[in-house]
Amino acid sequence: xxxxxxxxxxxxxxxxxxxxxxxxxxxxxxxxxxxxxxxxxxxxxxxxxxxxxxxxxxxxxxxxxxxxxxxxxxxxxxxxxxxxxxxxxxxxxxxxxxxxxxxxxxxxxxxxxxxxxxxxxxxxxxxxxxxxxxxxxxxxxxxxxxxxxxxxxxxxxxxxxxxxxxxxxxxxxxxxxxxxxxxxxxxxxxxxxxxxxxxxxxxxxxxxxxxxxxxxxxxxx
Ligand code: DX5
Ligand code: ZN
Numbered sequence: 001x002x003x004x005x006x007x008x009x010x011x012x013x014x015x016x017x018x019x020x021x022x023x024x025x026x027x028x029x030x031x032x033x034x035x036x037x038x039x040x041x042x043x044x045x046x047x048x049x050x051x052x053x054x055x056x057x058x059x060x061x062x063x064x065x066x067x068x069x070x071x072x073x074x075x076x077x078x079x080x081x082x083x084x085x086x087x088x089x090x091x092x093x094x095x096x097x098x099x100x101x102x103x104x105x106x107x108x109x110x111x112x113x114x115x116x117x118x119x120x121x122x123x124x125x126x127x128x129x130x131x132x133x134x135x136x137x138x139x140x141x142x143x144x145x146x147x148x149x150x151x152x153x154x155x156x157x158x159x160x161x162x163x164x165x166x167x168x169x170x171x172x173x174x175x176x177x178x179x180x181x182x183x184x185x186x187x188x189x190x191x192x193x194x195x196x197x198x199x200x201x202x203x204x205x206x207x208x209x210x211x212x213x214x215x216x217x218x219x220x221x
Contacts, residue, residue, distance in 0.1 A: 005187050005217055006032035007210055008066050008173065010197035012048065012146045019053075020060045022201075029206035033066040033088070035175070035195045037143075038081075040071035043095050044144035051077065051084040058085030066135075066193075068116065068175065070143050071095065075102050082109035090114030090137050093125050103132040114173075118143065119151050123160040133170055135193070136161055140186075141176030146197040150177030155189045162190025180212045184220035 009031050014022035023034060036054060041047040054065060064087035071077065072095035081089055089106045093115055096102050106113035114135035115126050119142060126136065138158055141148035154174070161172055173193035174186050183194055200209045 005191070005214075006171075006193040007200070007213060008033035008035040008193055008195045009200040009206075009210075010035040010037055010146060010175070010195050012037045013197035013201035019057065023057060023060050026200065026206050026210075027061050027063055029200075029210050031063070031200070031210060033064045033193065034061060035066045035068060035197075036086075038067060038069050038071060039144065043072035043092065044070045046144045051080040054081065054086060055084035064088060066090070066114075066173075066195075068114075068137060068195075069095075075105065078102065078105050079109060082106070082111050086111060088112040088114050088135055090116050090135060092116045092118065092143075094118055094121055099126075100129055100132060103129055107132065107134075116175075117157070119154055123157050123164060127164065130164065130168060130170070135171045135173055136165070137173045137175055137195075138191075139176055140174055140178070143176070148177055150179070150182055150186075155185065158186065158189040158191055165190075178213075180209075180216055183213045184216050187217055188220065 009026045039046045039048040066088045067086040068090050074091040089111050091102050103113040112134035115133050116137035118139050140150050140154040171193050174191040175195035178194045178196045179199045
């Protein structure tokens with residue numbers, strides 16, 4: 001497990017009344033990406049935030065904004081998320097019959113293109129777009145809420161995707177239920193970016209929480 005693993009705290013678990021300070025705090029705590037969950041109350045049973053919020057947060061940090069769009073449709077909004085300052089824009093395969101076009105559009109806007117799969121969606125559904133993605137996001141919970149349990153059978157999918165990726169420059173990100181006690185297994189299966197919401201924000205010691213995850217990874221490397 002020599003790969004260098006990135007930690008992407010999901011701000012879904014942050015205190016939304018102090019979002020700017022929370023982002024400053026996780027940056028100081030040593031995270032790599034800021035994971036932003038955008039939900040529409042239609043593709044997933046929850047509502048969060050949109051491009052205007054990302055745009056105001058943009059001045060708080062230079063860290064990459066890893067924007068996870070759980071919205072259907074996504075295509076009409078891609079340009080506004082790009083203009084708001086997203087660095088990686090991820091769309092769901094289940095929410096886009098013209099996935100190829102959306103991925104091309106994201107790249108044409110100068111952003112990294114990501115594709116995400118729900119737990120029930122098999123790996124092969126993205127086989128034909130591998131040349132157009134910079135990141136694959138495996139949902140290891142059913143999207144919509146933080147603080148759920150990791151769905152164990154997603155480890156097989158992570159392994160399959162790692163093989164499918166081969167030597168392509170694609171990051172494999174895992175999102176949902178990532179904790180200190182399963183992080184090493186997830187990375188062993190092939191992940192190189194771990195999204196962690198409740199695991200980073202619980203208890204208030206963000207630096208301690210992030211280093212607890214990193215410690216586990218180095219113990220297994
Ligand atoms: C769920 C979101 C996740 C979530 C992760 O729909 O995509 O990013 O916030 O939260 P935890 O790490 O608490 O499962
Ligand atoms: Zn997410």
